[in-house]
Amino acid sequence: MSDAKKFMYINRKAPYGTVYAWESLEVVLIGAAFDQDVSLAFVGDGVYQLTKGQDTSEVGIKNFSPTYSALGDYDVNKIYIEKESLEARGLTLDDLQHLVWEDEDEDWAEKDSIRVVTSAELAALFEEQDIMLSF
Amino acid sequence: MSTLHTVNKSAYERDSLETCVRLASKGNSVLLIEDGVYSAMSGGNKSSIIEGAGDLNFYVLGPDVKARGISEDRLIDGVKVVDYKGFVELTVDNDKVSAWL
Numbered sequence: 001m002s003d004a005k006k007f008m009y010i011n012r013k014a015p016y017g018t019v020y021a022w023e024s025l026e027v028v029l030i031g032a033a034f035d036q037d038v039s040l041a042f043v044g045d046g047v048y049q050l051t052k053g054q055d056t057s058e059v060g061i062k063n064f065s066p067t068y069s070a071l072g073d074y075d076v077n078k079i080y081i082e083k084e085s086l087e088a089r090g091l092t093l094d095d096l097q098h099l100v101w102e103d104e105d106e107d108w109a110e111k112d113s114i115r116v117v118t119s120a121e122l123a124a125l126f127e128e129q130d131i132m133l134s135f
Numbered sequence: 136m137s138t139l140h141t142v143n144k145s146a147y148e149r150d151s152l153e154t155c156v157r158l159a160s161k162g163n164s165v166l167l168i169e170d171g172v173y174s175a176m177s178g179g180n181k182s183s184i185i186e187g188a189g190d191l192n193f194y195v196l197g198p199d200v201k202a203r204g205i206s207e208d209r210l211i212d213g214v215k216v217v218d219y220k221g222f223v224e225l226t227v228d229n230d231k232v233s234a235w236l
Contacts, residue, residue, distance in 0.1 A: 013148075014145055014148070014170045014173060014203070015203070016169070016170070016199075016202055016203065017143065017144065017145070017169045017170030018170075044147065044148070045145050045147050045148050045170070045173070048145075048173060048203060051203065051204035051205075052204055053204035053206065054202060054203060054204040055201045055202060055204070056201075056202040057201075058197070058198030058201060058202070059198045059199060059201075059202045061202065063202070065204070088147065088179060088180040088181075089147060089173070089176070089179045089180070090176055090177060090178025090179035090180075090182065090209075091179075095204075
């Protein structure tokens with residue numbers, strides 16, 4: 001793991017109007033197989049990707065929102081939501097899916113994956129990264 | 136001349152809804168589709184575009200609202216939900232359609 005790099009995936013688009021959100025999720029899942037230190041940030045309209053209750057049965061598009069709940073199983077458990085983006089859209093954490101992961105160092109205790117952070121906190125996290133990928 | 140305007144992008148992502156509302160005439164109809172439906176949610180910084188639009192009729196496409204997990208009680212008052220049949224009817228009832236991309 002010494003050569004593990006810190007990857008930050010920045011998600012800025014709403015889920016179904018374009019293919020960016022789905023493409024990002026696919027890249028994250030593929031990348032997760034390579035034992036890297038992965039973080040996800042949801043910024044701007046990207047926060048809409050994680051809303052609860054998505055039902056695409058009438059629009060003929062695959063509903064990929066349940067896939068986010070699998071991220072914890074791939075050790076992707078650092079999911080940052082920009083507070084300012086959430087608030088600008090009249091949303092709160094309650095409007096988003098509850099994503100969790102199990103910490104094997106603490107007898108598989110279930111922990112929250114989502115952290116709401118300010119722009120300044122997110123900027124500081126970006127500074128720590130080796131690689132940034134924006135979708 | 137009655138006009139139906141369609142807007143398919145979020146007002147938080149680009150200015151197509153603001154431009155549409157600014158340039159639409161009184162009595163015109165605006166149908167929000169695809170990511171455009173996010174602009175019809177109340178309580179956001181961009182909700183005022185629709186709330187302050189005056190004499191325009193606003194519609195959202197129900198299947199797109201549902202796909203995005205938006206509950207109808209979160210929509211701005213006065214915004215009507217239509218299905219695909221309603222979309223067709225709006226198209227037929229108006230003289231022309233202006234699609235803001």
